Amino acid sequence: MKILKYPDKRLNIIAKPIKNINNKIKALIFKMINTMYSHQGIGLSATQINKHIRIFVMDISKTYNQPLIIINPKYSYVSTKYKKVKEGCLSIPNYFEFIYRSINCIINAIDLNGNKFIINAYGLIAQCIQHEIDHLNGKLLTDNLTKKHK
Template identity: 30%
Template structure:
């Protein structure tokens, strides 16, 4: 196990500049694996930590703010999230005392959302597995999530704003759901048809 880092962000900085990491291949819709439920992880081994590092590097490479393991073809309940605090769209309508709205990166193994805010907000979302598309999605603006961290320790995270939204988006992936599943059937069908056309176009290049 790699030790000696004072924070997750400093660890990610060190990995990005000094340790070799692999870029993982993104899974793009349509693909049946994106609609399968991911299984729980048993413990966080050194091998699993290397996979977490590769996931984070892949997410940064594609300028994402969240990535689920299934999006790189692995059916395990793992997500990585890093929501920049300096984005204009980051601020939440409500400032929940005691909740994290930024920070990270966060490595969440076996994440389980155990509490949802009753306050719902609508915001524009996109997805690395559905490129070139964005849709307004309504979600709770705060959550409490239980998970194992990079070191395999059980943690609780109270998140609001875009951090909460991103976590919900990625947990949906673990349950075999794309964010467009929150749309009407008509819009969902249009989004998936558009995704198929985009994937075909890129495959022909």
């Protein structure tokens, strides 16, 4: 699938929650996983493939073969402790920036079968989750920079 690239305005659309995980949505999710792997990314949001629904996929496993599917994520906790991290984005190729991310966040979400689950995330997982939820909210990592820096 084609990934939208900065400064495409469609990257700023706020995604809507999913009501029904039908076969069309499932097929889309598998395409997202393939797209993420074919671009060697660790996360991909539906927003980036121009589908404005609240889904993202990620894989931060060492073996890079354990995709996580996150549907309708919601923060239940975001730490106010921040860490400076280096971050890139498939929508901004060959660009990396140092930004601040919360060191810990907890999200509620549902899986492919509609079952609720919770992730208590630290480190790279927490960073990745924040990055992808930002996408669903129409935000890019460049939005965390000052105007001058941009």
